[in-house]
Amino acid sequence: MxxxxxxxxxxxxxxxxxxxxxxxxxFWRVRKPGPAPAPAQWPEVVAIIPARNEADVIGGAVTSVLGQDYPAPLRLVVVDDHSTDGTAEIARGAAAALGKADSLAVVAARELPPGWSGKVWAQSEGLEAAGQLAPDAAWVWLTDADIQHGSGVLAQQVARAEYERRDLVSLMVRLRCASWWERMIVPAFVFFFAKLYPFARVNDPRSGVAAAAGGCMLARRTALARIGGFAAIRGELIDDCSLAACIKQGGSIRLDLADDSISMRPYDDWRxxxxxxxxxxxxxxxxxxxxxxxxxxxxxxxxxxxxxxxxxxxxxxxxxxxxxxxxxxxxxxxxxxxxxxxxxxxxxxxxxxxxxxxxxxxxxxxxxxxxxxxxxxxxxxxxx
Structure with missing residues (x-):
């Protein structure tokens, strides 16, 4: 040439x-919103954690959820998705250590039906169980077994959702960035994600761009009911963005970078x-x-x-x-x-x-x- x-x-x-x-x-700018004002009345929240063989991290996740500094009732459903490593027992032990055993329900997921992805099915099982554990909860907090949240994360997410009248607010949790490979790959992962789904457009109700990050999603319960629950995304592999797209068709959503929600899952090698x-x-x-x-x-x-x-x-x-x-x-x-x-x-x-x-x-x-x-x-x- x-x-x-x-x-x-x-x-x-x-x-x-x-x-x-x-x-x-x-998309390349890092923008984070300031604190949202507290609502006049704090709504009840139920959290759902799908867990499949997460014995090494589930204790920290349960502790971080039930240890939230939240001024209204907060309950947690852990969906044990056919684990073989004692995930359920560790979850119960973590709740008991906080003195909040009554705030936790551990449910065993039924067999995965045809056409469903595993995580979405576990979330659906959790939502069904939440109907009995916390029937009056206005918000459903969806998080993962490897995520640990700072004590004020939920309160700020609820405050923002109520103040801005959102049906879904989500945080792109801070991924672990300790090993050499993580330092090379992880920041670029978030950079590429933001390029594909610019946060400003996700947060704009006039834009058709929809995305969320599955490690921390707070969904209005009525919005989940409006879309038909998790059955609306039952076969989706990229379940978080699919859920955001469904909810945004009839409501407003928001996505931000997290400060105090951290993934504990290590990626120490290139494979x-x-x-x-x-x-x-x-x-x-x-x-x-x-x-x-x-x-x-x-x-x-x-x-x-x-x-x-x-x-x-x-x-x-x-x-x-x-x-x-x-x-x-x-x-x-x-x-x-x-x-x-x-x-x-x-x-x-x-x-x-x-x-x-x-x-x-x-x-x-x-x-x-x-x-x-x-x-x-x-x-x-x-x-x-």
């Missing part, structure tokens, strides 16, 4: 980054992070080879072409250098949010290559009829 052709090619990623920075609702991405990437593309080809082309032009062209052509290919710089500058706020060194910003193309490989592998698994696996259970539909 001659220099002039390379120069023309380098203009494409520069144009892409100009559009992303100027026309994607400021666990690769599997996390590959489990649902092709689902996000609706199992479409055409969308996969478009995603590959988009990732190559947006993230890989700038450094490849810049290093191959030197300063004569200044648009490639400018695109690479724009990419790095856009990534820096998320690195600061995760307290990571800013020298990782120019390495974002390497992380993008990792994501690209995992995305292609996600399609490969689907076409080999392996689907998505989580805790020994297929999560994605198999190719017919």
């Amino acid at each position: 001659e220099l002039f052709e390379m120069f023309l090619l380098s203009l494409i990623p520069l144009a892409i980054w100009c559009v992303l920075l100027a026309g994607r609702a400021g 666990s992070l690769w599997d996390m991405i590959a489990r649902s990437a092709y689902t996000q593309l609706r199992y479409s080879p055409l969308l996969l080809a478009g995603a590959v082309a988009g990732m190559v032009l947006t993230y890989l072409a700038p450094p490849l062209l810049a290093l191959a052509g030197g300063l004569r290919l200044w648009p490639a250098w400018a695109a690479w710089l724009a990419m790095a500058l856009a990534y820096m706020p998320m690195l600061r949010e995760y307290r990571q060194p800013l020298w990782l910003a120019p390495l974002l193309p390497l992380t993008a290559l990792f994501y690209l490989g995992a995305t292609v592998d996600s399609a490969r698994r689907y076409w080999l009829r392996k689907g998505g696996q989580w805790k020994g259970r297929a999560q994605a539909p198999q190719r017919g």
Whole structure:
């Protein structure tokens, strides 16, 4: 390829980054709302935690939920989804240690029906049990077994939901970022998510963009009833965003980054992070080879072409250098949010290559009829 052709090619990623920075609702900025005023009357809340073989983390999750500084009744349903490691007993022990055994119900999930994804079925079982444990609860707090919340998280979420009249408020919890692989991959995961679902558009009732983060979702009970409960998303692998889309069709939703809700699940090696991405990437593309080809082309032009062209052509290919710089500058706020060194910003193309490989592998698994696996259970539909 001659220099002039390379120069023309380098203009494409520069144009892409100009559009992303100027026309994607400021997805790259880290914005967090201030405290919401307390409601005149605090509503009752019931929390639901689906748990499948979570003995190593469930105790901390139960303690963080039942230990909330919340001025109204709060009850918790833990759905034991056929665990074999003593998850249920540990959950009960954690509640008893707080002196709140009466606020916890541990229910055993029935067998997974055809057409349901495992987590959604467990949440549905939890919602049914919540009807008996807390029939007057106005809000349902959906969280995961590996999440630990600060004591004021629920109160602030309820206050915001009531003040802004939202039907769903969600927090993108802080993912663990301790190992070398987590530092390389995790901030980029949140960055890519925000690019796909700009939080400002999610929070805008006039926009059709809908998303949520399953680790911390507070849903109005009447909104869940309006959409027909979890049956509305029974087969969805990306259940949190699917729930947000259903609720936003008739109500208002909000998504923010969390300060004090933290995932305790470790990803200490590249394989666990690769599997996390590959489990649902092709689902996000609706199992479409055409969308996969478009995603590959988009990732190559947006993230890989700038450094490849810049290093191959030197300063004569200044648009490639400018695109690479724009990419790095856009990534820096998320690195600061995760307290990571800013020298990782120019390495974002390497992380993008990792994501690209995992995305292609996600399609490969689907076409080999392996689907998505989580805790020994297929999560994605198999190719017919």
